[in-house]
Amino acid sequence: MLAKRIIPCLDVRKGRVVKGKKFKNIVDVDQPENLGKFYSDSGADELVFYDITASNEGRKTSLEFVKKVADEINIPFSVGGGVSSLEDFNDILRKGADKVSVNSSAVKNPQLIKEASEKYGAQCVVLSIDAKKDKDGTWKVIINGGRKNTGMDAVQWAVKGVELGAGELVINSIDADGMKEGYDIELLSEITKRVRVPVIASGGAGSMNHFYEVAKEADVDGILAASVFHYGEIKIMELKKYLKDRGIEVRI
Amino acid sequence: MNIIIDYGLGNLNSVQKGFERVGLETKISSDIEEIRKSNSIILPGVGAFRDAVKLLEEKNLKNLIIEEVNKGKNILGICLGMQLLYDKSFENGEFDGLGLIKGNIKKFDISLKVPHMGWNNLKFQQNNPILKYIKEGDYVYYVHSYYAEGEEEDLIAYSEYEVKVPGIVNRENIYGIQFHPEKSGTVGHNILKAYKEIIS
Numbered sequence: 001m002l003a004k005r006i007i008p009c010l011d012v013r014k015g016r017v018v019k020g021k022k023f024k025n026i027v028d029v030d031q032p033e034n035l036g037k038f039y040s041d042s043g044a045d046e047l048v049f050y051d052i053t054a055s056n057e058g059r060k061t062s063l064e065f066v067k068k069v070a071d072e073i074n075i076p077f078s079v080g081g082g083v084s085s086l087e088d089f090n091d092i093l094r095k096g097a098d099k100v101s102v103n104s105s106a107v108k109n110p111q112l113i114k115e116a117s118e119k120y121g122a123q124c125v126v127l128s129i130d131a132k133k134d135k136d137g138t139w140k141v142i143i144n145g146g147r148k149n150t151g152m153d154a155v156q157w158a159v160k161g162v163e164l165g166a167g168e169l170v171i172n173s174i175d176a177d178g179m180k181e182g183y184d185i186e187l188l189s190e191i192t193k194r195v196r197v198p199v200i201a202s203g204g205a206g207s208m209n210h211f212y213e214v215a216k217e218a219d220v221d222g223i224l225a226a227s228v229f230h231y232g233e234i235k236i237m238e239l240k241k242y243l244k245d246r247g248i249e250v251r252i
Numbered sequence: 253m254n255i256i257i258d259y260g261l262g263n264l265n266s267v268q269k270g271f272e273r274v275g276l277e278t279k280i281s282s283d284i285e286e287i288r289k290s291n292s293i294i295l296p297g298v299g300a301f302r303d304a305v306k307l308l309e310e311k312n313l314k315n316l317i318i319e320e321v322n323k324g325k326n327i328l329g330i331c332l333g334m335q336l337l338y339d340k341s342f343e344n345g346e347f348d349g350l351g352l353i354k355g356n357i358k359k360f361d362i363s364l365k366v367p368h369m370g371w372n373n374l375k376f377q378q379n380n381p382i383l384k385y386i387k388e389g390d391y392v393y394y395v396h397s398y399y400a401e402g403e404e405e406d407l408i409a410y411s412e413y414e415v416k417v418p419g420i421v422n423r424e425n426i427y428g429i430q431f432h433p434e435k436s437g438t439v440g441h442n443i444l445k446a447y448k449e450i451i452s
Contacts, residue, residue: 001412002364003371003391040437045371070266074273076393076435096266098395098435121299123367123395167367196365221370251371251391 003251004215004243005045005222006236007200008229010035012051012081015065017230029230033068039229040073043236045251047073048101048170048200048224051081052145063091070096078126084109089116093124101126101170104143107150107157110164117165122197127166129154131187132174139187142174155190162195169195170224172202178227180206188218200224208234208242215248254278254451255290257317259307261299267330270434274445282311292451293317293325297332301341301357301398304332305349314350321352326425326451334421334428335400343398352426355402362414367397372411372431374419380408381450382420382427385442392419392431392439399430 010017010032017029029035036047049069053062066079079092080101092100100120106113106127117125130146131139131154139154158169171191173184183204192199198221201214205225214220228234240250254271256264258280271278271294278294279286287293295317297304308314321327329337338349341357349357360366371391376383394411400418408420411431420443421428427447433440 001372002368003373005370071269074266074270074435074440075437076395076432093263096263098263123298123369123397168369198365198369221365251373 001249002221003045003249004220005200006043006211006239006250007046007048007222007224008039008044008236009048009050009202009224009226011226012049012062012065013053015062018052032065033072035230036069036077037072039236040075043240043252044075046075046222047077049077049079049081050101051079053082063095066092066095066097080126080128084112086112086115086119089120093120099124099126099168101128103128103130104145106161107141107143107152110160113161113164113166117167122165122167125166126168126170127158127161128170128172129158129161130172130174131184133187139190146174154187155194158191159194162197166197168198168200170200170202173204176204177202179204180228182206182210183214183218183223185214185218188214188220192219198222205234208239211239212243212246212248215243216246253286253290254292254294255287256280256294256296257287257313258282259297259304259311259313261297261304261307261332263298264296266434267294267296270440270444271448273441274448276444276448282313284312284316287313287316287320290320290325293320293327295327295329295333295336297330297336298395299332301332301335301343301349302345302347304336305347308336318350318352321350321426324425327352327427328447329426329428330434331396331430331432334430335398337426337428338400338402341398353402353406353421353423353428355400355406357398357400359398360413360415364414367395368399368413368417369395372413372417374409374411376409377404377407380420380422382408382422382443382446384446384449386439386446390439392433392436392443394419394431396430400428
């Protein structure tokens with residue numbers, strides 16, 4: 001049986017792993033390859049790196065960390081952040097990443113998903129969606145690192161992304177991100193009901209029970225978190241034992 | 253030298269890195285002489301079956317591999333590389349493989365999500381030296397939409413995903429691994445370590 005994946009997320013800026021709350025108050029943490037190796041050895045099933053380096057020029061240099069990570073770890077990892085062309089896919093995959101995730105640029109140019117999927121295979125195209133609940137009760141797609149509300153329906157965009165060829169979805173709730181009050185089960189359930197590709201929950205982890213709740217109730221395939229792992233509040237192996245004791249299939 | 257065959261598909265560096273970690277020296281190459289002189293062949297690959305066979309043929313590698321393996325040279329096919337070892341594949345048509353292992357490659361026709369992507373545990377079908385350092389129930393990392401339907405006698409280990417998914421197959425000097433040992437953490441490491449002993 002397939003195990004639910006536990007996925008630490010590492011935000012990288014100018015080659016360093018950082019973590020902020022609600023995309024603000026960014027603090028410096030460690031080297032991506034060091035933290036990557038640490039998580040790989042601690043039982044993480046996969047790693048996600050988001051390169052949040054602002055400028056294009058800075059990003060090219062920043063991507064040097066991808067090769068270092070590939071040399072250090074022997075579990076799958078994906079890289080995203082500022083990916084806007086097939087060349088970006090090519091660069092990242094050649095440096096040794098297993099998957100590439102797209103976010104804002106896919107909203108602006110949905111064909112990127114299709115082209116990348118046809119060229120590199122759906123399994124390495126991850127569509128990452130930042131969603132925020134609207135007053136009308138639906139979720140809207142937010143782009144540009146949490147700054148711009150597109151007005152697009154997040155659930156519909158998820159379905160469209162899969163039709164275009166995305167092989168996996170990472171659904172990040174802007175409302176829950178950094179709040180440590182649990183994942184957005186309502187949003188995630190809306191999406192897992194409608195798509196047939198793996199869905200990764202993101203945003204809101206504060207306790208081990210939050211992982212259990214989302215695994216149990218939202219039918220997600222993977223659960224992503226950042227600060228609870230970076231600051232050692234939750235240890236991955238302890239979390240996996242906790243989940244296993246409660247009947248969730250995990251790799252131990 | 254052990255040659256990782258470069259026919260233009262797949263992340264060869266991570267496969268090479270995986271072998272490097274268990275102390276097996278490999279070289280990435282598509283050179284006919286180097287392949288002839290090699291101690292063993294590793295056939296990696298991701299992507300479409302048809303493209304892979306076409307590239308192997310264009311580079312005159314298909315018949316060369318068949319010849320070398322028939323002479324008794326060890327081969328390890330990984331992921332698409334394992335599927336290529338079979339008679340034929342029904343991925344977007346019908347295409348002949350290398351015909352080194354009996355059976356066909358077919359698409360998952362199941363209610364679970366496809367691709368079969370993530371960590372799944374191994375069940376052992378029969379004893380084999382490649383299992384020396386791992387135990388039944390260990391998890392390995394899969395990413396694939398097609399799987400092999402072959403002979404029970406070649407099946408070493410499998411995973412359950414509504415159907416029986418062959419994970420490791422072996423016929424004489426031929427090994428195939430459907431999952432990615434180079435991405436399967438310590439378990440994958442231990443499989444490559446056992447394989448190194450088999451070919452040494």
